Amino acid sequence: MATVSNLILYPVKGCAGSPLTRAEVLPTGVLHDRTFMFVRESDGVFRSQRSTPKLSIIRPELTVEADKLTLSAPDLPSIALDVSTEGRRLTVEIHGVWRGKAVDQGDEVAEWASTLVGEPLRLVRVAPDHERAVDDWHGTITFTDSTALHLTSLSSLDDLNARILEKGAEPVPMERFRPNIVIKDWTVPYTEDDLRDFTIGTARLRWVKPDVRCKVTMVDQPTGTSAGPEPLRTLADYRREPDGGVSFGIKVAVTTPGEVQIGDELTAL
Template sequence: MATVSELWLYPIKGCAGSPLTRAQILPTGVVHDRTFMFVRPDGLFRSQRGTPRLSVIRPELASDGAKLTLSAPGSDTHTVDVRPDGPRLTVNVHNIWTGAAIDQGDEVAAWAGDLLEEPVRLVRVPPEHHRAVDEWHGDITFTDSTPLHLTSTSSLDDLNARIQAKGAVGVPMERFRPNIVTTGWPTPYAEDDLRDFTLGTSHLRWVKPDVRCPVTMVDQPTGTRSGPEPLRTLADYRRDPAGGVTFGIKVAVQTSGIIALGDEIAVH
């Protein structure tokens, strides 16, 4: 039986994650997950695709969401008094979705701009935020398309064995930035067959395979590109008929609840 071995919260889209022992799951995923993001002054979102140094920013969000502390190597720690409401800034994600966000002020913009060496603003979802690719994908914050991402250690072990067989160095799970990591399946990629399942008290469902992007080639601790792995090896055997290569699955929330480390996956 597969169980949960890791849980991750990513308060800011594209930045480092925080490990959890238990996660409150809302229709939009882990509470506070990707409720913030950095954008250009014109509102276009920033991600590790174009700004890999985002990965070195480590956000710590207070449990009530009122304070956000940002740290990064070689930089002073900066604390933000979160603005849950205020003037709206129009933001754009993937040139597909445009909506309103709450700007978090000039001080954090200056701190991050110096670190990233490009002008940025930090924004938060507003109280009235509602966004979904469609009904099947489920409601989301600033994440790409679904509330949750799930991977397994058996799949990573198989991938890394293939990478190492080529004489290259395997990759850590953090390259894939999952919310939920499972362990215990005797065969890799068993998560591909999940459809309707429960973790803890949260009822979840499969949405689609997770097509991986160049972010997986960014070394997360240093914020530098270090490809071609894992995409080169995934292209050998994990090509999606619609294009791209896959690793892990994207998941929607049927019923809110709590997921904790050690919880077993119950398949319906």
């Protein structure tokens, strides 16, 4: 019986995650997941660990009401802000294919983050009328890359790390892959690849595509520094995708919203 091992919320795209014991899953994914993101001040282009790896050391804490956001980082005083949903709107861009309006969160947090990463940034939040989807198959999303959820499994990580150890390199932690849902108790690694339609808790979910991995997986999350070439080097030995890149885990859309908790069973339909 496969069950949920970990649930993770990422309030700010590219920043550290927060563990959950229970998650409300909406059509756009875990409630409040990636509803904030940092953008380049000059043109509104999103920042992620691909371009700004130091974002990984920022730890966001969002109140239950989602009206206050606290950001903390090593060697810098934390900052708390009242979340704005009706403030000044900026034009923002994600992956060069989506442009829309997002709500700017003010000068104070912009200065805080810019000082930390050494690049002029603004923090924005999804607007109340936010609408975004790659297409109907991918489903509706917030500021995520392309789908509502990312799912991985412990058995797959164990298999990957065994291969990495054979190369004489250090194993990688699951946080490098930044999943929302981690599944345990599958005896066969990469069982998630064969999922199509499934339930966890009261949510019904569906496979969208393999999760093709980028250089974010080579960022040491606690320090925001490059720690490559693993895991991409080893994944390239056996997880190459026909259309390019290497995959680990799957991208998932929400068919029916619901609630997911640690220990819930995953049932393939």
